[in-house]
Amino acid sequence: MRIISKLLPASKMKLVISVVGVLVLVLFSGLVLFEATKAEVVISNNGDKQTVDTHINTVGELLNEVGIVVSEHDELSHAKDEAIKSGMTIDYKSAKQIKVTIDGNDHTYYTTADSVGDFFIEQDLSFAAHDVISHKTTDQTVDGLHIHIATAYQVTIHDGAKKRIVWTTGGSVFDLLNKNKIKLNDHDRIQPSVEEVVNENTAVSIVRVNKAIDEVNESVSYSTERQHDSTLNKGEEKVITQGKDGTVVKKYEVTTENGKEVSRELISEETKEASVNRVIAVGTKEPQAEQGLVTLASTSSGESRGIMQTSTGGKSLTMTASAFTSDCSGCSGYTATGINLSANPNMKVIAVDPNVIPLGSKVWIEGYGVAIAGDTGGAINGNRIDVHVPTKSDAFSWGVRTVQVEILDL
Template sequence: MRIISKLLPASKMKLVISVLGVFVLVLFSGLVLFEATKAEVVISNNGEKQTIDTHTNTVGELLNEVGIVVSEHDILSHNKDGAIKNGMTIDYESAKQIILTIDGKDDTYYTTADTVGDFLNEQNLSFAAHDIISHKTTEPTTDGLNIDVTTAYQITIQDGAKNRTVWTTTGGSVFDLLNKNKIRLNEHDRIQPSAETMIDNKTEVSIVRVNKVVDEVHESVSYSTEKQQDNTLVKGEEKVITQGQDGIVVKKYNVTTENGKEVSRELVNEEVKKPSTNRVVAVGTKEPEAEQGLVTLANTSSGSNHGIVNTSTGGKTLTMTASAFTSECSGCSGYTATGINLNANPNMKVIAVDPNVIPLGSRVWIEGYGVAIAGDTGGAINGNRIDVHVPTKADAYSWGVKTVQVKILDS
């Protein structure tokens, strides 16, 4: 200034100072005016707010000024061509890239959702309770997040006679499926497909429950009737020497069942626990003494010889139809019409008669049977029909129905 003052006269010096003062004042006033005309804008960048004073005209220019690049998936509260206004708030939220993998297939999404659950709702995606999702719905989303989903499906397992429907996901073997559902296989069970087979949504599992057991069966062995000739008995007479007894045999079988039904039975052992005893019957071979006017009268309770009866005098001979009965028959009391207890005397020679033909209490001789007492009646015993008493049902079947000669010994 001193140099300038030396070069210029005082009047001119004053003029220069005045001009400089005006220039500085104008410059200051311009700066004040410039600052005063700035718009104050609040920018919320992903939740973080900052206040900006700007002379930019549009929202886009302001975002460029602060270094925010808006992509097509980002959320911006105002149009980028919108004018800047003092006091306005601009909300900007950048979209996060999410990779969603469903059963091995990838899809890329962009979202501003805060949580995995919000993202799924935003995309109208829902999954069943049995599906497997890699992230919880409450977890926050992040850029580049990979959400993996394995969807579940139903498989039918035919377990023996029952059908079960279970949920599973792709991958894993039949063995894994059974373990997961606590289905155990026994030693002999069969499964289709094999336990090592990898499953998919078309797999059907079938289990045949196989059970092998040993079955022990006690069976009765019927006795046989053995007849022996006896020359002390008159022809046609029989006498039981030994009562027959059934035997017992124990048979062991290997039995296989499939799903509760028997499919095979193999005899593996047979043991006689009690042998059967033959019934021995003495059969008379002695010719009757009818030609000499004599017949042997057997004791009706024991079968032993009791005396001699003259058959040449009195009585009559009839041709009759003879069947057989036993005190063990269905509905029988064991007592005859004349009060004889056949249960106590199984070998007693008694016949049932029609009292109008053969009087009750008469002694008679029957061809092939011997001497007996007419001691019983029967609803089917009418006319020339008799029923002979034998010890067992087997004897009754053996006798059958036959035509015989009957001689009434009591006249």
């Protein structure tokens, strides 16, 4: 300036200073005007806000200027070609990639939702209460999030006599039982095995097996014992000891399946009280009678026997006596001599060996009375007879005994 002032006269120097001052003023005024005409815009980038003063014309150009690249799935509050206005707020959200695996099938989504629940609503994804989802609906979404979903299905469990329908998303039969708090006992049977993998067609069947000890007191019937007694007349009987049933304790292992008994096995047997035999004294004393007279001797069965005493006397035998009845399978009801016992069930008839007692003979049997020797039998040989009684129970009561037999009409 000093050089210029030296070169120029004072008047000219004043003019130059004036021009420079005007130029500076114009430049400053233009600068102020340029700044004053900028639009003020707020940009929200994924929640982070910044204020920008700009002369940019469109939203897209402004975002490019601040380094925001908008992709296909991103969310933008204004169209890219919309004109910039002062006071405008531009909201931008970048999309997050989320992978969803449903029952092993992968699906890829892009979302700007903040939570998993909002993402499901956005994508119209809905799931049942029993489905298993790896994340809560309140969890925040992040880029690269991987959500696993297993959809539930129903499986039928036949637990003993009960039927249960339960929900599951898979796993083994063992896992299914644990989830539903079903326990197996030592002897229970299950189909399929606990290691097998469950699917929609699986039906589980459990047979509840229980083993228990059952203790039973059983009665043991007494036997009847007959003893000869020479102090009693023939045909007389006297009870010496009354019989008494005994008791035996039997232990059984009882197996039940689903509450029903399927087996019973005897594992031990112990006599708690022994039975006492019934003892009967049977008279063997010969009765006294006058020669040539017929006397009647009363028997224990209420029968009377006629003893014909002659100069030669009757034939007396000691024999083994069993009992029979015409009411039996395969029996005709007729004796060897043609007597119809079916029509005469109370008739006194005995089966004999004809070589010992001739058929048709009239005989007296101790404890039975007077009878006719009217039948034979394959097992009736020698000193053996079979007495006829009306019923099977009478035959069982008679049993096999030793008796005195007298042939009344030789």
